[in-house]
Structures are given as C-alpha cells and as structure tokens.
Amino acid sequence: MAPVASEHATGSAPVALQESAAEPRPGAQEWEAAVRALRGLPDGARVLLACHVNPDGDALGSMLGVGLGLRRIAGELRIGHLAATFPGPMRLPAPFDALPGAELLVAEADADPAPDAMLVFDVASIERLGGLADRLRAAPVGIVLDHHASNPGFGAINLVDPAAAATSVLSDGLLRRLGVPLDENIAECLYVALATDTGSFKFASTTPAVHELAARLIATGIPVGEISRRLFDTRPIGAVRLFGVALARTVLEREGAGGLGLAWTYLTLDDLAAYEQPPSAVEALIDTVRCVAEADIACVVKPVRAGEWSVSLRSKGGVDVSAVAVALGGGGHRFAAGFSATGTVSDVMGRIRALLPA
Numbered sequence: 001m002a003p004v005a006s007e008h009a010t011g012s013a014p015v016a017l018q019e020s021a022a023e024p025r026p027g028a029q030e031w032e033a034a035v036r037a038l039r040g041l042p043d044g045a046r047v048l049l050a051c052h053v054n055p056d057g058d059a060l061g062s063m064l065g066v067g068l069g070l071r072r073i074a075g076e077l078r079i080g081h082l083a084a085t086f087p088g089p090m091r092l093p094a095p096f097d098a099l100p101g102a103e104l105l106v107a108e109a110d111a112d113p114a115p116d117a118m119l120v121f122d123v124a125s126i127e128r129l130g131g132l133a134d135r136l137r138a139a140p141v142g143i144v145l146d147h148h149a150s151n152p153g154f155g156a157i158n159l160v161d162p163a164a165a166a167t168s169v170l171s172d173g174l175l176r177r178l179g180v181p182l183d184e185n186i187a188e189c190l191y192v193a194l195a196t197d198t199g200s201f202k203f204a205s206t207t208p209a210v211h212e213l214a215a216r217l218i219a220t221g222i223p224v225g226e227i228s229r230r231l232f233d234t235r236p237i238g239a240v241r242l243f244g245v246a247l248a249r250t251v252l253e254r255e256g257a258g259g260l261g262l263a264w265t266y267l268t269l270d271d272l273a274a275y276e277q278p279p280s281a282v283e284a285l286i287d288t289v290r291c292v293a294e295a296d297i298a299c300v301v302k303p304v305r306a307g308e309w310s311v312s313l314r315s316k317g318g319v320d321v322s323a324v325a326v327a328l329g330g331g332g333h334r335f336a337a338g339f340s341a342t343g344t345v346s347d348v349m350g351r352i353r354a355l356l357p358a
Contacts, residue, residue, distance in 0.1 A: 061193025
C-alpha cells in the first residue's frame with residue numbers, strides 16, 4: 001500500500017500478538033442503501049470518484065473499474081458528469097499508467113468542488129483523502145468502498161469488508177448489484193486491483209472466492225500474461241540497480257520483535273536521484289525484503305521529501321503490523337500496513353521497535 005497518513009506522537013504499549021478487530025462485512029442494508037442512493041441521483045448528477053494519494057493497483061483499479069461501469073449505465077442513473085481523481089500530483093506510476101479508464105482522471109484542482117455523489121476507494125481513513133475530504137463530508141451521497149480493518153466507517157454509506165482480499169471485491173459487488181455487465185476494460189481494472197493486493201494470488205487472503213472472481217474477470221478475454229508481466233516482471237534498469245543498493249543495506253535484527261526477527265532497509269532522495277528513479281519505483285521493494293527467512297517482520301523506509309518518509313511494513317503472521325501502523329498514524333492489514341513519518345531513519349525505526357513485542 002501507499003501510506004500517507006500523518007504521523008503523530010504516541011505512548012502506545014508494544015503490540016500484542018492477536019488479530020485486529022474486524023469490521024463487519026457490509027450487509028444487505030448497506031448494499032441496498034448504496035444502490036438506492038445511486039439510482040436516486042438527480043438529473044444531470046455530478047459524480048466524483050476518489051482514491052488515496054500515491055495510489056496503488058487496488059486503489060486505481062477499483063476506482064477506474066467502477067468509473068467505467070458507471071459510465072456504461074450513466075443514462076440509467078442520470079449521471080451528467082463523471083470524473084475520478086486522487087490527492088496530490090496527477091502522475092500514474094508504471095505499470096498503472098496503461099489502465100483502461102485513465103481518461104476519467106482529472107487533477108485534484110480540477111475535480112468537482114461540490115459533487116452530487118462521491119465514491120471513495122481503498123481509503124483506510126478520511127485523512128488519506130487529503131484536500132478531497134471536505135468534498136466527501138459535504139456530498140449528498142457519500143459511499144466508501146474499502147477492505148482495511150482499520151477503517152472507522154467515515155462515509156455516509158460504508159461498504160467495508162476487512163475479510164475481502166482487495167477493494168476490487170467490493171467494487172465488483174457494487175457493479176453486480178447495479179446490473180453492470182463485465183466487459184474487458186472493467187475486468188482488466190478489477191483484475192489488476194485483485195492481483196496486486198493478493199501479491200499475484202500468493203497472499204493468505206487468496207480464498208476460493210478470490211479465484212472465482214479472477215475466473216469471471218479472465219473469462220472476458222483480458223490478456224492475463226501481458227498484464228502480469230506489466231505488473232510484476234517489468235522494471236527499468238535504474239530501478240533494478242536501486243533495488244540492489246537497498247538490499248545491500250538490509251539489516252537483520254534477529255532478536256527484534258521478541259525474537260521473531262526484523263529485517264529492514266531504507267533509501268534516500270540522493271539514491272533516487274543517482275539512479276533517476278521516482279519514489280514510486282521502489283513500492284515493490286518491500287516484497288523482496290519480506291523474503292528474509294530469519295525475520296517475521298519486514299520494513300522499508302522510503303523517501304518522500306527531505307526529512308519525510310513513507311514506511312511499509314509486512315508480517316508473516318507473528319505480529320499485527322496494522323496495529324503498529326495505526327499507532328503511528330497510518331493503517332492497513334494484519335500482514336501489510338504502512339504510515340508516514342518525519343525525522344531521521346533512526347528516529348523512524350526507533351518508533352517502530354517501541355511498538356513491537358519485547
């Protein structure tokens with residue numbers, strides 16, 4: 001994930017080895033409320049879709065998949081204007097710059113200031129919407145689709161399922177209830193979202209239902225091999241060399257987290273500049289660090305700007321890293337979470353260690 005919530009001081013005790021409390025799955029009442037709200041829009045309704053800053057595959061794929069679906073039935077729903085956005089610079093990192101539906105995207109500054117309906121995707125807390133948060137608060141129809149256990153339910157209508165493998169599962173559920181048939185473009189967006197958030201169907205969240213959804217998406221004719229190469233097996237040489245720098249720096253603290261083990265590394269702005277790579281180029285670095293056999297927990301500290309960092313955390317199951325991230329102002333899941341931080345790398349790692357089991 002791409003954590004963006006601001007860090008704040010905390011005096012929390014070390015995180016216990018237990019499962020985070022899960023939000024209830026959306027029930028019939030929530031689904032019916034969402035469908036009723038969208039079918040009750042005024043003539044010429046202005047609809048805005050949004051996801052979190054520095055969007056990942058699930059955020060973008062879920063949002064654009066629903067955007068394409070709503071555009072397909074725009075006349076039926078009386079939608080007069082439809083657009084999608086996210087906070088911060090309107091830059092799509094590779095490999096997501098080839099997603100269908102990218103034409104729906106507008107810069108934050110150009111997004112509708114007072115939409116009739118706003119749908120928010122993969123946003124664990126309203127703070128992750130940045131300057132778009134007030135639009136959600138003011139919108140007559142506000143729907144949140146998400147799968148983070150830390151989501152407090154900040155929408156008027158919350159389609160939140162912590163048991164879902166990806167937000168795209170909720171997006172598919174909404175489109176089905178609206179009667180939108182899958183086509184290849186919608187399916188590609190939802191497949192990219194599902195594949196990225198399950199680690200190419202390797203994570204523990206990969207259930208039979210996940211494979212059933214993937215099968216329905218693949219049945220539309222999407223080029224799975226090409227999509228998978230673009231997502232997981234394509235990286236510029238500068239990024240490959242940058243990964244080498246970070247991996248050579250990896251520290252293994254065998255006694256970290258009460259003996260469970262902690263593996264961590266970091267990159268700097270100078271490293272990015274030396275290899276001419278954007279910050280988004282190192283999003284996948286955490287997946288390599290988490291392979292360290294001697295560590296249950298993996299951590300990557302990535303530069304945002306001078307003295308500001310984006311931190312990714314992963315666990316193999318011994319520690320609920322979402323509880324660590326939430327305590328530091330972020331969010332996520334038991335096995336994958338993140339937060340934003342200021343200070344030095346040493347400061348950041350000290351705060352993390354203080355929240356891990358002794």
